[in-house]
Amino acid sequence: MEQNPKLAFGEINYKNLEQFKVITQKTLPVTYSENFYIKILTYSDFSTLGYYNDIAVGAITARIEEKDGRKTAYIMTFGVLDAYRRLGFGTQLLNELINRIRSHEEIRTIYLHMWVSNEIGFQFYSRHGFEKTTYKKNYYTDIDPPHCYILTKRLYPDVDPPIPYTEEDTEKEQEIAQQ
Amino acid sequence: MKQTELNTKQNNEFKSLMRLLEAKDYKKGLKHSEKLLEQVPDNQEVVSLKAIFMYYNEEREAGLALAYQAVLKNLASDFCWHIYGLIQKAEKNYIQAVKCFIQAINKGEENLQLIRDTANLSIHIRDFEGNSWLRQKLLNSKPGMVVNWIAFIFSQHLVSNYASAFNAIKLTEDVIKKDTQNPIKKVEINEFKLYQIQLAIEAKDFQRAKQYLHDFKNDITDLVSFYELEYDFYIKIGDNVNAIQSVKQLLELQPQNWKYYQMLQKADPQVDLSIYDNTLVKGRLLAQKEKESFQNSFLQFIDPFFQKSLPSLFREIKHLYTDPNKIEIMKTSFETYLNKSPIEQLWAMMLLSQHFYQIKDYNKSLEFINQAIEHTTTLPELYLIKAKVLKKLQQFKEAYEQADRARQLDLADRYLNNQTIKYALQANMIVLSQDLLSLFLKDGSDPYELQMIWFELNIGRTLLRLNYLGPALQQFNLIFKQFQEMCDDQLDFYQYSIRRYTLRSLLQMIDAIDKRYDTKYFIQSAGLMIEGLERLKLKVQEQKKLEQKKLTPKEKKMLAKQLQKEQEEKTIREQFSIEGHIFNREIQRKFDLSGEQLLNQLKTSEDIIKMQNRFAQVLIHTNLNNKEVNFQAFKQIVCLYINQQRPLLCAKLLNKLRNNETEQNRIVNHKYQLLLIQFLNKYQGTLLPYIKEYQTDLIQFDTQFWNNIQIKTQLDQTIKLHCERIIQEKPFEENLESEDLQFLQEYPQAKTTHPFYKYDPNIEWQNQQIKEYQEKQQTQPL
Numbered sequence: 039m040e041q042n043p044k045l046a047f048g049e050i051n052y053k054n055l056e057q058f059k060v061i062t063q064k065t066l067p068v069t070y071s072e073n074f075y076i077k078i079l080t081y082s083d084f085s086t087l088g089y090y091n092d093i094a095v096g097a098i099t100a101r102i103e104e105k106d107g108r109k110t111a112y113i114m115t116f117g118v119l120d121a122y123r124r125l126g127f128g129t130q131l132l133n134e135l136i137n138r139i140r141s142h143e144e145i146r147t148i149y150l151h152m153w154v155s156n157e158i159g160f161q162f163y164s165r166h167g168f169e170k171t172t173y174k175k176n177y178y179t180d181i182d183p184p185h186c187y188i189l190t191k192r193l194y195p196d197v198d199p200p201i202p203y204t205e206e207d208t209e210k211e212q213e214i215a216q217q
Numbered sequence: 218m219k220q221t222e223l224n225t226k227q228n229n230e231f232k233s234l235m236r237l238l239e240a241k242d243y244k245k246g247l248k249h250s251e252k253l254l255e256q257v258p259d260n261q262e263v264v265s266l267k268a269i270f271m272y273y274n275e276e277r278e279a280g281l282a283l284a285y286q287a288v289l290k291n292l293a294s295d296f297c298w299h300i301y302g303l304i305q306k307a308e309k310n311y312i313q314a315v316k317c318f319i320q321a322i323n324k325g326e327e328n329l330q331l332i333r334d335t336a337n338l339s340i341h342i343r344d345f346e347g348n349s350w351l352r353q354k355l356l357n358s359k360p361g362m363v364v365n366w367i368a369f370i371f372s373q374h375l376v377s378n379y380a381s382a383f384n385a386i387k388l389t390e391d392v393i394k395k396d397t398q399n400p401i402k403k404v405e406i407n408e409f410k411l412y413q414i415q416l417a418i419e420a421k422d423f424q425r426a427k428q429y430l431h432d433f434k435n436d437i438t439d440l441v442s443f444y445e446l447e448y449d450f451y452i453k454i455g456d457n458v459n460a461i462q463s464v465k466q467l468l469e470l471q472p473q474n475w476k477y478y479q480m481l482q483k484a485d486p487q488v489d490l491s492i493y494d495n496t497l498v499k500g501r502l503l504a505q506k507e508k509e510s511f512q513n514s515f516l517q518f519i520d521p522f523f524q525k526s527l528p529s530l531f532r533e534i535k536h537l538y539t540d541p542n543k544i545e546i547m548k549t550s551f552e553t554y555l556n557k558s559p560i561e562q563l564w565a566m567m568l569l570s571q572h573f574y575q576i577k578d579y580n581k582s583l584e585f586i587n588q589a590i591e592h593t594t595t596l597p598e599l600y601l602i603k604a605k606v607l608k609k610l611q612q613f614k615e616a617y618e619q620a621d622r623a624r625q626l627d628l629a630d631r632y633l634n635n636q637t638i639k640y641a642l643q644a645n646m647i648v649l650s651q652d653l654l655s656l657f658l659k660d661g662s663d664p665y666e667l668q669m670i671w672f673e674l675n676i677g678r679t680l681l682r683l684n685y686l687g688p689a690l691q692q693f694n695l696i697f698k699q700f701q702e703m704c705d706d707q708l709d710f711y712q713y714s715i716r717r718y719t720l721r722s723l724l725q726m727i728d729a730i731d732k733r734y735d736t737k738y739f740i741q742s743a744g745l746m747i748e749g750l751e752r753l754k755l756k757v758q759e760q761k762k763l764e765q766k767k768l769t770p771k772e773k774k775m776l777a778k779q780l781q782k783e784q785e786e787k788t789i790r791e792q793f794s795i796e797g798h799i800f801n802r803e804i805q806r807k808f809d810l811s812g813e814q815l816l817n818q819l820k821t822s823e824d825i826i827k828m829q830n831r832f833a834q835v836l837i838h839t840n841l842n843n844k845e846v847n848f849q850a851f852k853q854i855v856c857l858y859i860n861q862q863r864p865l866l867c868a869k870l871l872n873k874l875r876n877n878e879t880e881q882n883r884i885v886n887h888k889y890q891l892l893l894i895q896f897l898n899k900y901q902g903t904l905l906p907y908i909k910e911y912q913t914d915l916i917q918f919d920t921q922f923w924n925n926i927q928i929k930t931q932l933d934q935t936i937k938l939h940c941e942r943i944i945q946e947k948p949f950e951e952n953l954e955s956e957d958l959q960f961l962q963e964y965p966q967a968k969t970t971h972p973f974y975k976y977d978p979n980i981e982w983q984n985q986q987i988k989e990y991q992e993k994q995q996t997q998p999l
Contacts (some may be wrong), residue, residue: 053628053629054626054628056625057595057626060594060626061594061595064594091526092526093560095595119593119594119595121592125559
């Protein structure tokens with residue numbers, strides 16, 4: 039086995055969207071709508087496919103959001119095909135994303151939703167400087183347990199203050215919204 | 218007294234008519250010529266002019282007839298002959314055109330342009346004698362022009378008059394030197410010298426060839442061609458030592474060309490190719506190794522492919538599958554990679570799938586490709602392999618779905634798109650295939666203008682399978698026309714090549730065009746055309762029987778009902794627009810995609826047989842080194858020639874069938890041989906001496922054959938039954954073989970008289986596919 043197989047990056051476009059779709063379906067437990075995939079094409083700045091030997095083996099997609107008047111990057115999907123795990127491809131994809139975000143200094147944090155039972159995922163993210171910032175109950179509707187964490191990475195931890203840990207319940211929020 | 222001579226004023230008008238002809242102002246020309254004719258109604262030259270103006274004013278046939286009349290009434294007029302020839306040329310009757318032009322030239326036309334055009338036309342119709350005579354004429358009138366000399370040399374070459382050609386070459390060199398205004402270019406010298414060497418070798422003038430090879434070397438920049446000629450020369454004179462030197466030069470220049478290694482082996486049978494350290498040679502040499510030595514070399518050979526991750530490996534080793542001792546070794550070698558890195562696992566699974574496909578274990582092949590897809594879901598090639606396997610398993614719908622997966626993974630890949638089209642047609646989806654094709658066509662273009670023969674052939678095959686005869690036959694008819702056009706397109710090339718000194722390319726081109734029908738696409742479409750016409754013939758005959766019969770009221774009612782049904786079908790067809798709905802009406806009409814015009818020419822059995830013969834005549838002289846393709850086409854003309862009582866052609870056909878026997882077609886092949894021998898045995902006519910050797914004891918021939926055959930499938934059994942029937946001279950019901958039979962199991966209605974879409978059992982699935990496809994297209998962002 040090669041020591042450090044290197045990943046090449048390529049944009050997600052209409053012509054290869056199906057490859058992204060296949061990777062997402064294979065690696066994430068959530069089912070996305072057809073519309074979601076079409077929308078991905080509009081976020082191409084912070085989305086990329088990872089190619090190993092010219093084969094697409096992973097993908098990461100993110101968009102920029104505004105939260106309390108501050109810009110933050112939100113990772114929408116992130117996955118590497120099973121057979122190509124533990125070769126450092128996830129790290130390479132994440133680093134590629136971080137590099138791209140760093141060129142926009144106004145963006146201070148990256149965050150994502152992670153299913154509570156995803157232990158391996160958590161190990162990976164904490165290795166890369168992510169922290170649990172919110173516990174979100176009843177976030178999912180189609181997997182069990184339906185809860186998730188919000189993991190956040192501060193890109194400039196020496197400058198920016200730490201983020202306090204909170205708890206939320208999606209179901210209750212929705213009830214309130216309905217009332 | 219009739220007035221035929223023109224006075225001065227009329228003469229001027231005549232000249233202005235000529236100018237109108239040159240300017241292609243045919244409308245005005247026609248009007249003026251008619252006016253002039255009022256004054257001189259019997260001047261045939263004016264009549265000729267009127268004829269050609271008519272011809273170009275949409276009165277083709279009348280113009281042609283009038284020009285012919287004019288020639289008959291004034292046989293001595295070079296002008297009338299010239300005009301008649303021009304019309305024949307426009308009609309693409311090149312043989313007639315050349316005859317007319319030569320009459321015109323003989324009657325005194327001194328028009329050099331005409332002589333040159335006629336000379337080119339005579340190359341086109343392969344009248345090399347005529348060409349030689351005309352080139353001589355041109356040279357005599359303009360000996361200062363280099364191009365006339367080159368054309369003359371080439372004309373002498375074509376009639377094998379080498380001495381005259383070499384003589385002319387010597388003189389040409391002087392003319393070239395004198396022509397300081399157009400100095401010869403370096404590439405032209407290169408070509409001209411190479412040509413001279415080739416000419417000397419061809420003339421078997423080896424003394425001269427040797428001299429040329431020595432003298433010209435420094436003038437030649439195309440070293441590959443030079444050393445090829447040099448090799449050829451040494452082989453011809455039996456000097457293998459020097460031939461080896463030549464081919465070694467070639468290997469230096471192109472080490473990846475296997476042809477040169479074969480040439481080396483021919484010159485030096487003892488040569489050890491293993492000193493050439495490259496993949497090509499290593500791969501080929503594997504075939505000579507056995508057992509352990511093979512296993513070691515094989516592993517060594519494939520490992521770099523795995524490391525560099527080259528999925529093309531299977532192509533390099535496919536040839537090893539002819540040796541049963543190697544198969545197991547190759548399999549185990551692939552298996553060793555199943556536990557290695559992910560990418561090596563992937564290639565191992567893919568190769569194992571291809572391995573089992575190659576040894577026809579399709580279920581195993583499917584298993585491995587499924588694993589590979591599960592492992593690496595994003596690789597289009599895997600889905601294509603799966604489609605290929607499913608096709609072999611007769612699962613046409615599923616095969617299409619897989620090919621379409623591959624296509625969707627990379628929408629920018631034309632190859633994947635084309636493959637999907639082939640699988641869509643296999644599953645009878647004509648409209649969808651047209652839609653897919655249009656994704657990669659520029660707006661306004663269509664596959665018929667572009668002569669996409671692979672597409673026409675596949676569409677035609679599908680239409681024929683659905684017994685949709687008109688459009689099917691038209692597809693094959695178009696292919697036939699396009700092969701003719703290919704040839705006619707060369708007309709401008711002759712003079713061009715001569716001017717550019719590229720005579721060697723011209724020779725190659727002439728050879729390639731003469732062999733244009735020896736191709737898979739032509740042979741396949743000719744076979745299908747004849748088969749389709751056979752079905753049309755049966756239909757026509759049945760209809761005729763029905764018309765001749767006196768009908769009872771009940772039968773009349775039935776007939777009316779049937780007519781109504783046909784009408785309904787026509788409406789459905791128009792809705793489905795199978796005849797090319799994505800192509801606009803203009804294109805449909807232009808290429809007669811509904812086949813209506815074609816069917817109008819095929820109203821009687823005689824018309825149909827005439828058309829069958831047109832294709833059969835070309836087909837029977839073709840030769841391709843793909844026995845299966847040959848056989849499938851040749852079997853279509855067996856009954857045709859038997860019915861026409863053509864003993865010599867039947868004997869030729871019998872030979873062809875024997876030469877194209879394979880493990881796969883053996884049994885069916887036997888049936889057709891039986892039919893031919895039966896006919897030849899009965900023949901008693903004047904040609905008997907020529908076919909005597911083919912007459913055989915039929916029963917003995919048949920028994921002997923079946924004694925050595927193991928009957929494995931239902932199909933074999935059916936064919937055997939057919940053979941028994943043939944010997945008993947009784948008719949047999951179903952004339953189905955191979956793929957037909959499989960097809961009918963899936964499409965039981967297809968061969969009835971109502972063959973269309975709505976009877977296709979897969980129609981729901983097909984509509985679903987079309988719907989999905991269209992929805993996807995709509996979501997495409999701009």
